[in-house]
Structures are given as structure tokens and as C-alpha cells.
Amino acid sequence: MSEPSPAVQGQSMSKSARARRNRTAKKAALLKDVNNSACSTEQAGSSESADTTKNVIPDEGEHLTAETVDIADTDASATASLPKEPLPTKINLQPVTNPESDPKLTTPSFLPVSEVADVPPQPKTAVKQAAQSPSSPVIDQPIDNLLEMIRAQRQALLQGPRVTIYIGDTSVEGISKRAAMAASTALNKYFTANPQSHEYVFSRGQIHPGAVRLLLIGWMQETCNEFEAYAVPAQKTFGEDVALLRAARLLGMERYCSHIHAGYVEYLKTQLPSYEEIIAVEQNATSDKDPLWTAMVNHLCHDRHKRLLPDPEDFAAFLEKHTRLRNAMESADIFFRGMAKKQVDDREKQREKERRQRWERNQAEKHERIAKERLAAESLRKKMDEKGSGLMTVTAEEAELLRGRTRTR
Incomplete structure (x- = not known):
């Protein structure tokens, strides 16, 4: 029996065999294109660098x-x-x-x-x-x-x-x-x-x-x-x-x-x-x-x-x-302890600063109130000495002093 022609052989191949042949051909063509592109890129370099x-x-x-x-x-x-x-x-x-x-x-x-x-x-x-x-x-x-x-x-x-x-x-x-x-x-x-x-x-x-x-x-x-x-x-x-x-x-x-x-x-x-x-x-x-x-x-x-x-x-x-890691962690611990202590000190300083500000604000309000009361008392004293038998007009501060004086009697 004579051998079949290449065309007949191709027809008798299974689908899986044809698929493997096609993949092989595509892979060979792809590798050929990649090698050609690599060679063209390396034309300016030496043969050693191209390899x-x-x-x-x-x-x-x-x-x-x-x-x-x-x-x-x-x-x-x-x-x-x-x-x-x-x-x-x-x-x-x-x-x-x-x-x-x-x-x-x-x-x-x-x-x-x-x-x-x-x-x-x-x-x-x-x-x-x-x-x-x-x-x-x-x-x-x-x-x-x-x-x-x-x-x-x-x-x-x-x-x-x-x-x-x-x-x-x-x-x-x-x-x-x-x-x-x-x-x-x-x-x-x-x-x-x-x-x-x-x-x-x-x-x-x-x-x-x-x-x-x-x-x-x-x-x-x-x-x-x-x-x-x-x-x-x-x-x-x-x-x-x-x-x-x-x-x-x-x-x-x-x-x-x-x-x-x-x-x-x-x-x-x-x-x-x-x-x-x-x-x-x-x-x-x-x-x-x-x-x-x-x-x-x-x-x-x-x-x-x-x-x-x-x-x-x-x-x-x-x-x-692992000495390097141990030393780094020890240094980090020292740093964080120092930072934590500084944060505590800073918070304490901030609280002390706020307390001082409240005290100074209260003292200022107190001095201002005392000064207003002194002025009102002096003005009221003059009005009472000069009123005679007529009516007397007083300010709110002076009226407050009169009400306080009345309550204490």
C-alpha cells in the first residue's frame, strides 16, 4: 500500500493533533518575532551585550x-x-x-x-x-x-x-x-x-x-x-x-x-x-x-x-x-516612653495653665465688681446728701446697693 499524500495525512489527523500543531507553529513564530525585535534593539550595542x-x-x-x-x-x-x-x-x-x-x-x-x-x-x-x-x-x-x-x-x-x-x-x-x-x-x-x-x-x-x-x-x-x-x-x-x-x-x-x-x-x-x-x-x-x-x-x-x-x-x-531588631525595639521603647512622659507633662502643664487662667479671670471680674460698687456707693452718698426733700434718681448699681442696705437692716 502506497503512503498517503501530505494532504491526506493532514485530513486524517485528529482535532487535538491539529490544535497542537497550530499552537507549536504560533509559538515558533512568536519567539522568532521576539528574537528579531531584540536583535534590532541591540544593533547599536556590542555582540556580547546583544547575547x-x-x-x-x-x-x-x-x-x-x-x-x-x-x-x-x-x-x-x-x-x-x-x-x-x-x-x-x-x-x-x-x-x-x-x-x-x-x-x-x-x-x-x-x-x-x-x-x-x-x-x-x-x-x-x-x-x-x-x-x-x-x-x-x-x-x-x-x-x-x-x-x-x-x-x-x-x-x-x-x-x-x-x-x-x-x-x-x-x-x-x-x-x-x-x-x-x-x-x-x-x-x-x-x-x-x-x-x-x-x-x-x-x-x-x-x-x-x-x-x-x-x-x-x-x-x-x-x-x-x-x-x-x-x-x-x-x-x-x-x-x-x-x-x-x-x-x-x-x-x-x-x-x-x-x-x-x-x-x-x-x-x-x-x-x-x-x-x-x-x-x-x-x-x-x-x-x-x-x-x-x-x-x-x-x-x-x-x-x-x-x-x-x-x-x-x-x-x-x-x-x-536578631540583635539589630532587639536594639531597634529597645530604642523605640525608650523613645515612646519619653514621648508618653512628655505628653503627660504637657497635659499637666495645660491643665495648670487653664487653672491659672480661670483664677486670673475670676480675680479680674472680682476687682471690676468691687470698683463698680465703690463708684456706685460714692455716687449714692452724694445724692443722698444733696437730695433734700425731693425725689432721687439712682442707677442700677446704686439701686442694688440700696436694696442690699435695706435687706441688712
């Missing part, structure tokens, strides 16, 4: 949508610092007697910083190499707001040279220098002062590479090519969102994550976080004045003072292993 940009495109099974964008990271050590499983939203602290031995409480190894600097100290070797390297074109790009720019302006930001950000031994390559300078105050300040530089350095653990890649490559390219720019979307877990907010603060890109920041500040002010969330905020706080940190510390102090914690003994054991 790096292609890696941003999600592989099969991964999604990069406006609702949720994963913070992907190719560095193994950095990836371990973000939680892999979603952290459950809880309003109660879960008992943990030994948080460090619990595998669920694996925390990022971010280095605490006392203050957020616009530009972290750059290694002397990197600055020296930047001064000697004429390969990177000078970019004159002021800071701008991508959310207010039209698409043509945003697409123009993706043209030109590429820069690399180093976080310890991890590198994030293929970042559009012009777009980075437009969106990040820290990068704008540094590359304006060092126009030949094509590198920017963070110390290891200071910022999460995946968050940097999301802000400056994944979200940046998406929002610059969309018809209307959009803010950075929230991530899947609490830990990823907090790491993203830390990166935005260190890069000076807070405006693009302000909606995420406001939501978590409100949450930490009104809800009791889980131990995992406490650790995430503690490790990602950029300073002792970080809004997420202060909101959480104040709320924990309030609930501990009001005896609202469901597990005070476990929480006390937890604080013994």
Missing part, C-alpha cells in the same frame, strides 16, 4: 507579564538569598524557638548599611580603568520620568552603549546606559561624573542581582517598548518584593516602585508580620530610617507593650538571635 539581552527573554515555561515578573538570577549564591516558596501572609507570629535551624527561615545575606548613599564608593581600579578606556561613548542624558515619556522617547533610551553592574563576583550585563541614566539617580550621578565608564560596582550582598536585572533590563525594555509605560509590577513573594524595594532605593528608582512600597508600609503598620517577613525586612532595610523597618519596629513595640503578641516567649527568644 545578554536575549537571555532576558523568558524560556519555555517562564512568564514575564505585567502582573508578576520573576526576579531571575543566574548566580547560585545570589539566587539562594531570595525565598523560593511564597511566604504566607499572616497576621500572627508563628512560634519558632530556633529560627536559625529552621530551613524555612533561610535569609538573604545582605550587608546592613547605615545610610543610603547616592553612589556607593567605587573601587579605585574601576575608576582608573574608566578614565583610560575611550571605548564607551559619552552619553549626555539627564534624569527623567519614564512614566511621563511617550513611547518614541522611551524607545530611544534603549539605543546606544551598554554598561555592566557588578555585585561582588556577579555581573549584570547588557544594561542600556542611556535608559539607566534616565531612570536611576545613582547611575546618572556616577556616569555623568565618569562619562567614559561602562561599569558600576556594588559590594557583594549589598543589592540583589536579580532585582537589578529586573529593574534595568526586564522591566526597562518592556516598559520602553509598550505604548504606555507602567510601574514595576509586584513580585510573587514578600521576600522578592522587599529585595526589589531595596534595589530601587539604592539605585534611586523609588518612583517606579512607590505603589509596592506604600502597600507594604501600610501592611506593616496594621498587621502583625510573620517571622519570615520580619527577617526579610531586617535583612533588606537600607538604614535605621527605612520606612518599612520603622513601620515594622513601631508596630512590634506597640503590640508587645499592649500584650497583643500571641507568643511573647517565642518572640523574646527570636529577638535574642
